[in-house]
Amino acid sequence: MPRLSSQFVLALMLCILFDAGRTQAETPSHAAFSDAIGPYVQQNCIRCHGPDLQEGDFRIDTLSTDVGGGPSVNRWREVIEKINNGEMPPEDEPNLPSAERNAEIVEWLATRIEEGKAARLAKKEPVSFHRLTRDEYANTVADLLGVRFGVADPSGLNEDAQWHGFERIGSVLSLSASHIEKYYSAAERILDEAYPTRPIESKVVRKRALDLRGGPSGQQIKELEEQGLADKVRVDMWPGHEIRGGRPGPDSAMLKNGGIFKVRIQVSGLKPVGGRAPHLTFYADKIDRLLFEQDILAPEDEPTIVEFTVDLPAGGHSFQLTNDVPGPSNLPRSGRSGQKPFFSLQDGRIPWQIKLTDEEGVPLYPFLIVDWIEWEGPLQPSDVTEKRARYMPAESGDMDQARTCLARLCEAAFRRPVETDEVDQYFQIVESEIAAGSDFRQAMKTGMLAILCSKNFLFVIEGDLEHPQANLNDFELAARLSYLLWSTMPDDELFALARDDKLHEPDILQQQFDRMLADERAEKFCHDFPRQWLQMHKLGMFPPNKDLYPDYDPHLERSMSGETFAFFQEVLQKNLSLREFIDSDWTMVNPRLAIHYGIDGIEQDQFQRVALAPDDQRGGLLTQAAVLSLTSDGTRHRPVHRGVWVLQSVFGKTPPPPPANVDAIEPNPVDSPKATIRMKLEAHKHDPNCAACHRKIDPLGLAFDNFDAIGRWREEEVVAQGVGANPPVDPSGVLPDGRKFATPHEFKQLLLADLDPFNQTFIEKLATYSLRRTMTVDDREDLAAIAKRSKDADYRVRDLVKALVLSDLFQKR
Known part of the structure; x- marks a missing residue:
């Protein structure tokens, strides 16, 4: 295919960059600064960093009290760092605050900064642009033209940026010149495959x-x-x-x-x-x-x-x-x-x-x-051939057919009806290419190339400057629903309901939800949502040391992630409770994972549901090998990382950043008694600046100390060097609210006894994935309403997802 003129490419790039530079929603409110930390600042900071004295050229009383959303965010981060490091308040300060009070201040500031970041990411403009992830791009192209483009191939598309594991956040998915060149190249290759220059013989x-x-x-x-x-x-x-x-x-x-x-x-x-x-x-x-x-x-x-x-x-x-x-x-x-x-x-x-x-x-x-x-x-499957024939005139040189085919492709690619002037700009490209000497088919492909490089295709666009409204229109709702459940464009049935302005009707929307979830394309939701929610991209980030873990191989790693996705799909399709994610008496295994878990009798190479005996020490997500491995490194398990993962994925909280220059856990000295990682972590608790946070994080990770870095059960921790026997594992702990546990099973039972925090977290993660933006305090009322419906339905997952789809939150911009 001949490349378009440089002027056209530049205009196309500028159009996409200009229109895609907007983001989305509201700034959250939060507790009053004066009540939360005002007295602390007045007592411990003003004397050296106030109107009379500014040591280190730092003045704190003039910083914005809107900690997360104001112009002083980076300065407040410095304050966190100084308190974390023990530099401030200085030791000679009268009435020095306790380590616990310092930790409370750090946590309050870090939470405000996190809220402010979420608000900025969710900022609403009259029109919102959400770039397709590269997986969504591949799925959409496959449905549009029957070409499965390898977005993850070396010559494919750039990796998507993430926010807490989520790849779909519109304001995080920026657009650079590199992206545009990749999209241009991808569109050329897609069209060359769909409409080859010469007939292809099978x-x-x-x-x-x-x-x-x-x-x-x-x-x-x-x-x-x-x-x-x-x-x-x-x-x-x-x-x-x-x-x-x-x-x-x-x-x-x-x-x-x-x-x-x-x-x-x-x-x-x-x-x-x-x-x-x-x-x-x-x-x-x-x-x-x-x-x-x-x-x-x-x-x-x-x-x-x-x-x-x-x-x-x-x-x-x-x-x-x-x-x-x-x-x-x-x-x-x-x-x-x-x-x-x-x-x-x-x-x-x-x-x-x-x-x-x-x-x-x-x-x-x-x-x-x-x-x-x-x-x-x-x-050349018949459905693919028919799909491609819709957009390429059957008779060469028929300009009426050319306009009709371009209009048809625009409507499908843009996922909405198109105006005459929109089609005109692509039709004019075809006319100009023919005038410049291109044959009819190549000219059509050039017009189609421009459509596939348009912002209207590359972005899910919500809102209309001409007709602003709070709720999605039916075409926007169709796109939001299809990209939630199928990670691709709406099908003909969704388009038809949107044209008739019926999709938003509760009965119709519920019927479509049931239809779509029964479709095999819903497997994409069962893969993509848990992958992002549980941050599965971290699995294999640190390949286990072959000398320490000789049984670990790529097949086992793929089987680990496969268990998690199959488990999620089973819970969703059978409409089981959220409780199953915390603990269950079953899991999904294939033969490779069954060997890893010590489960006999699995021969057929597919994931299948198996009952777990108490001595299998499994059940739920928390003791799956994938989760236990992604929170480890290549040599050892990491209780703190496991605790942070539980805090984020189960409780929906992000801990404050750790102090700088914290000493790493050193290998066991060869002449010292063998010690567990738990024993070495105790040293951090003696540092008052570390103790407050570690008391909240460590028990959540130490609860799973019976599992090594690749998720195998053990009774003792293998310590490479040192004297004496390998020390026994101690998974016991105390939660911040005082509840105690002695085993992983007891820890999971404590979580089950109070399921509401996990219910709220799951709904917030699902809403973030669905709406392509972060949740803010302004969404709390809507999220609470969904959480109540979930609780009333005994926390059943399919009902929960349906409650979100039928909610005002899902149908609002």
């Missing part, structure tokens, strides 16, 4: 085992073909064995234009007694994308055919097929197949090769046998 290509394995010479292959044995050769894949390069895939010509492809692999999988099943992974190297993975269990003489669909961008690709399980390598001489073709385990092995089975034919290792790989594509 074909089937099969790679035999001989094509995959390497080894035999050309003469040997010729001999095998003459003997009729070429198609009977198989690839024997040891643990860790990789088939890579271009061999697992077709030639580059088949993938030149990108598109949708179907891949089939005939394979057997042999599992040793009591061991792991072989695990097939299929990976695209250049775009750094895992295309498929599955445990394979199939006898050698009864191979199975696995089939999956992949969306690949245009260009050359190389692939890697792996038996991704630990075990003896196939690389040493004793493991290689050498020049001898492999047909069957019954043929035996070359004497110097490691045996694959025992004398009874029982596998000794997780082992794969691959017969062939088959590619089919690019595919």
